[in-house]
Amino acid sequence: MNTIDQLLPGKPWPLGAHWDGQGVNFAVFSAHASAIELCLFDEAGTLQTRCECLPGHTDDIWHGYLPNAAPGLIYGLRAQGEWQPEHGHYFNPNKLLLDPYAREVVGIFEWRDENFPYVHPSPPETPPEQPPAMDGRDNAPWALKARVVQEDSFDWSGDQSPGVLLPDTVLYEAHVKGFSRRNPAVPEALRGSYAGLADPASLAHLKRLGVTSVSLLPVHYALDEERLAGMGLSNYWGYNSLAFFAPSTRLASQQGGVNPRDEFRAMVKALHAEGLEVILDVVYNHTAEADGGGPCISFRGLDNASYYRLSPEPPVGFENHSGCGNTLDIRQPRVLQLVMDSLRYWVQSMHVDGFRFDLAPVLGRSSEGFERDGAFFTAVAQDPVLSTVKMIAEPWDIGPGGYQVGGFAKGWLEWNDHFRDGMRSFWLQTGEQATSLGDFAKRLCGSADLYQGSGRPPSTSVNYLVSHDGFTLADLVSHNERHNEANGEDNRDGHGNNLSNNCGAEGPTDDEHINELRGHMQRALLATTLLAQGTPMLCAGDELGHSQQGNNNPYCQDNEITWIDWAKADDDLIDFTAWVLSLRRQLLPFGNHWYSGLSDTLGLHDLHWRQASGEALEGDDWGNPDQRLLGCLIGQPGRAKAPLLLLVNPEVEAHDVLLPAGVWQAVLDTSHPRGLTRWQGQGEAPFALAAHSLVLLVAAGTELRC
Numbered sequence: 001m002n003t004i005d006q007l008l009p010g011k012p013w014p015l016g017a018h019w020d021g022q023g024v025n026f027a028v029f030s031a032h033a034s035a036i037e038l039c040l041f042d043e044a045g046t047l048q049t050r051c052e053c054l055p056g057h058t059d060d061i062w063h064g065y066l067p068n069a070a071p072g073l074i075y076g077l078r079a080q081g082e083w084q085p086e087h088g089h090y091f092n093p094n095k096l097l098l099d100p101y102a103r104e105v106v107g108i109f110e111w112r113d114e115n116f117p118y119v120h121p122s123p124p125e126t127p128p129e130q131p132p133a134m135d136g137r138d139n140a141p142w143a144l145k146a147r148v149v150q151e152d153s154f155d156w157s158g159d160q161s162p163g164v165l166l167p168d169t170v171l172y173e174a175h176v177k178g179f180s181r182r183n184p185a186v187p188e189a190l191r192g193s194y195a196g197l198a199d200p201a202s203l204a205h206l207k208r209l210g211v212t213s214v215s216l217l218p219v220h221y222a223l224d225e226e227r228l229a230g231m232g233l234s235n236y237w238g239y240n241s242l243a244f245f246a247p248s249t250r251l252a253s254q255q256g257g258v259n260p261r262d263e264f265r266a267m268v269k270a271l272h273a274e275g276l277e278v279i280l281d282v283v284y285n286h287t288a289e290a291d292g293g294g295p296c297i298s299f300r301g302l303d304n305a306s307y308y309r310l311s312p313e314p315p316v317g318f319e320n321h322s323g324c325g326n327t328l329d330i331r332q333p334r335v336l337q338l339v340m341d342s343l344r345y346w347v348q349s350m351h352v353d354g355f356r357f358d359l360a361p362v363l364g365r366s367s368e369g370f371e372r373d374g375a376f377f378t379a380v381a382q383d384p385v386l387s388t389v390k391m392i393a394e395p396w397d398i399g400p401g402g403y404q405v406g407g408f409a410k411g412w413l414e415w416n417d418h419f420r421d422g423m424r425s426f427w428l429q430t431g432e433q434a435t436s437l438g439d440f441a442k443r444l445c446g447s448a449d450l451y452q453g454s455g456r457p458p459s460t461s462v463n464y465l466v467s468h469d470g471f472t473l474a475d476l477v478s479h480n481e482r483h484n485e486a487n488g489e490d491n492r493d494g495h496g497n498n499l500s501n502n503c504g505a506e507g508p509t510d511d512e513h514i515n516e517l518r519g520h521m522q523r524a525l526l527a528t529t530l531l532a533q534g535t536p537m538l539c540a541g542d543e544l545g546h547s548q549q550g551n552n553n554p555y556c557q558d559n560e561i562t563w564i565d566w567a568k569a570d571d572d573l574i575d576f577t578a579w580v581l582s583l584r585r586q587l588l589p590f591g592n593h594w595y596s597g598l599s600d601t602l603g604l605h606d607l608h609w610r611q612a613s614g615e616a617l618e619g620d621d622w623g624n625p626d627q628r629l630l631g632c633l634i635g636q637p638g639r640a641k642a643p644l645l646l647l648v649n650p651e652v653e654a655h656d657v658l659l660p661a662g663v664w665q666a667v668l669d670t671s672h673p674r675g676l677t678r679w680q681g682q683g684e685a686p687f688a689l690a691a692h693s694l695v696l697l698v699a700a701g702t703e704l705r706c
Contacts, residue, residue, distance in 0.1 A: 004040055004049045009056035010065030015341065016101025016245070017075065017148045024069035024148050026054060028062045028099065029334045030079060030303040032089060036062035037078040039096060041145055045107060051078060060334065071150040074106050075099070076143060079302050083134045085118070088305035088316040090296055092117045094138050098243065098298040100338060102146035104261060105221045105246045109297070111229050114139035117296035144242075144297060151349060154265045161353050162275045164212045166413075166459040166535065167592040169390075170581060171279065172211035173467055174540035175237070176219060176251045181563040192563075193253035194263045198270035206276060208574065209543060210581035213277035213390070215356055217468055219264065221246040223288040226295075228556050231488045236558040237468060239358060240324065242288040242297060244342040247350075261350075268351045277353035279390060280346060284328060284339045285362035285397065291318045291325035306332050309365075321362050321399030330363055330376050339363070339376065344385050354390025356415075359397040361404045369401050372409045381411060392462060406450035413535055416461040418450065419443045423465055423528050427521060427650050427692070428477070434650070437630055438622030441609060444632070445595060446533040452594050459592050461534035465525050466542055470495065471552040473542035477521040483550030486557060494553030520692040523576055523670040524650070527694045530580045531646070533590030543577040544569035572673040579675045583668055583696065586704055589634055589644050608633040614658035614684075629655055629689070642699035649689045656686035663700035670694045 010025045017026050028036050039051040054064035066073075077099055081091030095117055098105065113120040118132035180186045180196035190196040197214075206214065218238035228235055238248065252260035268278050287307075289300045299307040309319035309327040321327045330336050346352045357363060364374040371377075380386045392413040395404045408414055422443045426435035435443075442449055446458030466473045471482075484494050522545070530536045540546075541564045548554050554562045583589075595607040609617040610631035621627050632646040645664065647657055662683040669677040671690035680700055681687070689695060698704075 004038065004052045004066070006067055007038070007052050007055055008065040008067065010054075010063045012056065012058040012061035012063045015061070015337075016099060016103070017073075017146065019069070019071050019148055019150060023065055023067040024073060025065045026063060026075075028054065028077060028302065029060055029306075029338075030062060030081075031060040031306050031334070032303050033062070033079045033081040033091060035080040036302075037080070037093070038064060038066075039076045039078060039140070041074040041076065041140075043074065045074075045141060045145065047140060053080075069148070071148050071153075073148040074145050075148070076140065076145045077302065085132055085292065086315040088308075088310045090117045090300050090304045092134055092296060092301060094134075094136055095296045095301050096138075096140040096143035096145070097296070097301040098144045099146045100243070100298055100302070101245055101341070102221075102243050103149040103151075103245050104147040104259065105243050105249065106145045106147050107143070109144055109223050110142050111226050111295075112139070112142050113137075114142060115295045115297065117301060149259075149261065154262050156265070156269065156351065159269045159272050159351060161351065162212070162272060162277050163353075164275075164277050166390075166457070167588065168585070169213055169277075169459070169535050170211045170530070170584070171213050171215045171462065171535065171537035172206065172209070172540060173215045173217070173281075173464075173537055175217045175468065175562070177236075177558070178563045179540055182560070183564070183566045185566070189255055190253050192251075194247075194251055194260070194267040195253045195255060195258075198267040203270065203274050203276075205574075206271075207274055209538075209578050210585065211538060212275070213279050213353065214271060215279040215392075215537070216281060218281050218283055218358075219248050219251060220244055220282065221248050222283075223297075225288075225290070231556075233488065233556040234558050235556060236562060237555040239283050239555070240288045241283040241286075244282075244284070244338065245345055265350060272351070277390070278351075279354040279356055279392070280352050281356045281358060282343075282346075283358045284330075284342075285359040286322035286324045286326050286328060289326060291320065294325060307335055319399075321365065321397045321402065322359055323398045327362055327365075327399075330374075331366060336375055336379065340379055340383070340386070343380075344383070347385050347389055352389075354392065356392040356394065358394055359402075360393035360395060360408070361397045361399070361402050364404075365399065370404055370407065372404075372407055377409050377412075381409065387411070406447075406454070410454070410456055413460055413462050415467075415537075416443075416447055416450070416463060416534070418447055419461060419463045419529075419532070419534070420465055423525065424476070427524050427528070430650075430652070432625045434625070434628075436623045436625065437617065437627055440630065440648075441622070441632075444528070444532045445590065445607070448594055457592050458533045458590070458594065459535050462537050463529050463532050463534040464537040464539070465529050466539045467537070468539065469553070469555075471550070472539070472546050472548050473522055473525060474518075474545045474547045475550050475552065477518045477525075478547070479550045481550075482552045484553050486551060486561065487553060488556075494551075517692065519573075519673065520671060520690075522573065523673075523675065524692055524694050526577055527580050527668065527670050527675070527696075528648075530577070530584055531589050531694075531696065533592075536584075538577070540564065544571075544574050576670075576673065576675045580668065582705070587644060587667075587696075587698065589646065589696070605633065605635050608635065610660070612655055612657045612689075614660070629657060631657060633660055642702060645697040647687070647689050647695040647697070649691060649693055652691055654688055654690050657689045659683040659685060659687050659697070664697045665700045665702070666695055666697050667702075667704060668694070668696040 181192035185201035221243035
């Protein structure tokens with residue numbers, strides 16, 4: 001048993017609890033606390049010995065060293081200071097707090113009144129009166145606690161990042177649990193876990209598809225919101241982080257006594273062994289402590305006024321650029337350090353290959369608004385670790401000036417909702433409401449209007465039709481209205497389709513024509529996304545026809561609505577997706593450079609847009625709503641590579657298209673269930689282009705691997 005009164009001053013770094021082989025050093029930031037206490041617990045969560053204040057205090061870091069302490073030690077913190085909520089201070093020494101640098105979280109959070117810093121109002125949605133009265137009850141029996149870990153305990157021998165280059169990158173967005181939870185080929189005990197994603201059956205599917213980088217929905221330790229818990233629901237997606245260094249315990253099978261941290265590492269190692277990168281969706285814009293009416297679990301109790309953006313005038317309120325009640329204040333150096341330390345930890349200790357940042361403009365918000373060259377982005381750009389991994393922004397938040405598509409710095413990729421909305425409209429709508437050929441061409445070719453002017457390459461644009469947030473692809477072509485009744489908000493949440501799509505009646509149908517049409521649409525949308533210039537992203541399940549029963553906001557549905565139903569997988573659609581990605585790898589229709597449309601001295605264009613008649617698309621043709629057929633001749637002036645021809649027909653009827661001179665062979669036809677075609681023919685002759693289809697042709701004799 002450790003004797004806490006042995007505490008020595010220790011060192012103010014590194015932050016958190018770290019074992020050096022002889023004892024554990026504790027270091028905690030708080031600029032406004034008058035003291036920080038350390039409390040030790042046994043496995044049952046019972047206080048092991050009395051709490052003692054950390055004796056060292058250096059530059060707002062409270063620190064102490066406990067000799068003979070070792071990994072496995074369970075601890076919590078208490079903060080002493082002023083109780084002044086009206087000025088942003090919630091110090092309450094009755095509340096046990098989680099170390100923000102905790103590597104492993106112990107316990108299961110309960111929505112109990114004891115976990116709130118003030119006398120909890122009823123109902124809980126009611127904001128407390130200002131100033132609220134401090135709650136004097138001790139929450140230690142129910143508080144989350146941290147466990148000291150041994151950082152270098154995992155065998156990484158042989159592990160190496162695949163280092164996939166941007167032009168070769170194909171993202172695959174997946175939820176750890178939803179991906180394998182219903183896969184009968186995965187051992188039952190592993191389904192829905194890190195180990196389930198690392199299972200050979202899961203890896204085989206990813207390799208069959210040909211994706212390169214698995215982009216995982218949040219795996220940081222997160223909590224369910226109080227409202228969801230009261231409804232018997234949970235935050236399935238996990239965008240409610242609490243511990244930025246600890247992997248979620250919910251996503252671990254913990255078979256064989258393996259802790260969640262090492263199970264996650266084993267997953268990364270298994271994916272790397274197959275040449276697959278691991279990208280993490282991370283949420284550094286807010287925490288699970290919500291607004292001023294929220295609980296006191298960690299940051300709020302340690303130093304609320306430093307960790308969160310607060311309004312400048314009393315009574316102090318929380319700035320809410322995240323829509324979740326609070327916003328982390330990256331302007332504060334120690335908060336910026338927390339984010340940077342967390343990112344480096346996941347790269348260096350957990351071996352991940354990059355990050356996708358939820359509501360990324362929050363990270364660049366100064367007191368004046370979003371700054372593309374703000375402290376966070378500057379720190380990342382010069383960091384010897386983080387500057388070498390993939391950085392992807394969700395380029396919007398809900399604060400003033402929060403829509404920043406095209407506004408990020410060089411080196412950052414961005415989710416491109418212009419591509420999403422434009423391509424959906426092009427394929428699913430008809431008439432004047434549909435995307436014009438001009439807008440289609442811009443999105444097909446890297447969205448130069450957004451990125452070229454700032455000197456960023458086409459790979460900057462993350463092209464997607466569907467993500468976790470919205471309809472699945474199968475539901476997108478089947479529903480005009482959302483069906484979110486299971487979410488408990490009277491179907492008011494989520495977004496409408498905003499597309500009066502031409503795929504037929506709402507809901508399931510046995511009509512053969514409607515089902516065939518939906519299949520055509522799915523394949524055309526998939527091919528457009530996977531062949532377009534930029535970095536494509538596929539949402540897990542869309543390659544096999546996964547449906548969420550029309551729910552386009554299933555963030556709280558940890559059940560068969562969201563879990564991929566492998567028993568109903570469309571094998572033809574899987575084969576189709578794999579073939580399109582194979583063609584992308586072998587032909588790379590568009591390079592990672594901007595096209596001019598001009599010709600070289602031999603008259604060869606790098607990009608030439610054609611009408612069905614073979615004439616060039618010019619002037620008013622680009623915006624003409626009656627002009628819907630498109631041919632794109634992709635040349636390689638000065639190179640040995642033969643040109644490619646992409647033909648597009650979103651119309652309800654087939655049309656003849658005149659081919660350029662030469663002998664052509666079709667290698668992809670989305671009107672076929674698996675995209676296969678054997679067509680070959682002479683140019684300067686009509687080609688029958690099926691309705692709702694995309695066709696890719698190459699020079700006859702081009703060798704391709706099947």
